[in-house]
Amino acid sequence: MKLVRLDDLFDVRYGSNLELNALKLSPSGINFVSRTAKNNGVSARVAPVAGLEPIPSGVLTVAGGGSVLETFLQPEPFYSGRDLYYLTPLHPMSDEVKLFYAHCIRSNKYRYSYGRQANKTLKGILLPSLSDLPEFVSKARVGKFTKSSKAVLSSPIPPLRTNKWMQFRLGELFDVRKGLRLTKANMLPGQIPYVGASDADNGITAYIGQSAIHQGGTISVSYNGSVGEAFFQPEPHWATDDVNVLYPLGFELTPEIAMFICALIRQEKYRFSYGRKWHQERMRESVIKLPVTKQGQPDFCWMEQFIKTLPYSANIS
Template sequence: MKPLNEMFDVTYGNKFDLNKMKVVDGASSGDWVNFVGRSSGNHGVSARVRPVAGAAPFEAGLITVALGGTKLLASFVQMRPFYTAQNVAVLRPQAKLSFAEKLFICLAIRHNRFRYSAFGREANRTLRTLLIPEPEEFPKWVQDQDTSVLETDFANVEEQPQAPMYTGGWKSFLLSDLFDIKKGKRLTKANMQPGPIPFISAIDSNNGLRQRVKVAPLHPANVITVNYNGNGVADAYFQREPFWASDDVNILYPKFSVDLPVALFICTIIRREKYRFSYGRKWGLERMKASAIKLPAVPNGQPDWNLTAICERSTPRVSAIVTGVFVRPSKFLCRMGFLCKAGISGGTQH
């Protein structure tokens, strides 16, 4: 383990205020620079802004760290030149690091969040001395990861043209009309022996995959899992291989032909229902069967699967999923006008 300042030159950013910058919308042309704040979403990027005379942006490839706020120690590798807000540190490697190594360091920094508290003990004074693993201590899987999809497909997302806003009709559909909904089954720790089968639990990351176990799968590939309990309630994931799901998860078997783009579209719509549920109001099996979601519809009242497929295929991030990297496309759907036009506001970030 080494102090952070023995591996990086640590600076404290531009300390710009966004309300004093000239913000650029997504469709604007001309020069612009990413503005990195203390958010834990969207790579910490709060906006695009016009360049400031006399202020050179930080170069791409550096790490930003939020030093305060509710998302303290949110850390990201910036893919484009950027400015920073107040209380954002910038880490410049003293030695060459691969993209995968930088991502691992971001993860290591975030795991120190428990040491701090928002608006109390923040990281301004102690970030430099924070202990992180040295490259020789990194797990072997860090070097084995193929991060090319993150460096290419993700970096090029902003270069894609904006799709036209969809202004067609939407209709509510009962989940039980679209899916056969089944409940997962408890698997005791004694039976969680390492193996090849995905064990899907009610977590809010990693496509719901908690670990791989040595059991016979209970559910087939190409179905959707939805957490009805836990921190990830209403998080929905498309499962691409047979699996076992815990009893905190409901499994949606499509009554229609489903492919990856359509499944991801539906997962995004289901997540928009998150605000309706909590630890005290779970999304149990019977309640889920009686719940409805909004989907684009054709004149005869049936879901417009062709439209949802076109929508998702126009989303460059979908390609990342094929390589095993799970991402959430709701930000792009909202840019395209799908979610906002449908009146699906929900309580989730996008």
């Protein structure tokens, strides 16, 4: 792969260099992008500043300090805080290509720290040339999310006190079953989800014409490949042999409960690697902590309600 300097691809400029505490907040105002790693870098919305044009949309923002090299594509005009740079493409680029470069820039974070910021060396970061991008970049399609951001529940629930949670073996909660290998050459065209050891698209890597081998209302967990990636599978599906499928034992696995448990399962992925697979027997003995009732049983009702209080939860079901 041919590598080029960042400034061969982008015009690198310092941002607005504004202080948020000197601006007037306005919920319907202009995005204020700072050095944060959250919310696409947007930390507030502010009223327009007289005589100062916002930075145009369609550029990448890069934190030179703070959360160093956190990089985001900005879909709206914005103001920015200190130590923030914006990158304007020197060549035509789709949003998909810009997002790919944002990921490449962010992948250099390990080179920096609080004491070693990226202000002087940003332009020299090496990136893949436009003529040598991976094939998947041209095939990717970035759509606009138009669904509701509302939560299902607006009323509060008891607070999240993890110090009172208890440990449960996955084998106590689920019947852990293996997937089955199916090569691409043997796949038939169809509508049945084929779940692979992937960390994208809910683990679904293809749709096939074979009959499903696993039920819906289960959780798929990769024990090879993208180890520890867990997804709720609402429909009958075929899971590859690199995936274990978790069938609930004695409780109804709603989408909300599944999402809560999937998040906890993913937290265990650091324990495994290419040389230490999360195979079926190991997974049965693995332990996760869950909120519990007064009787010491998993509090599935609380888990479901907690997920329903989160933004965008209205789209889950």
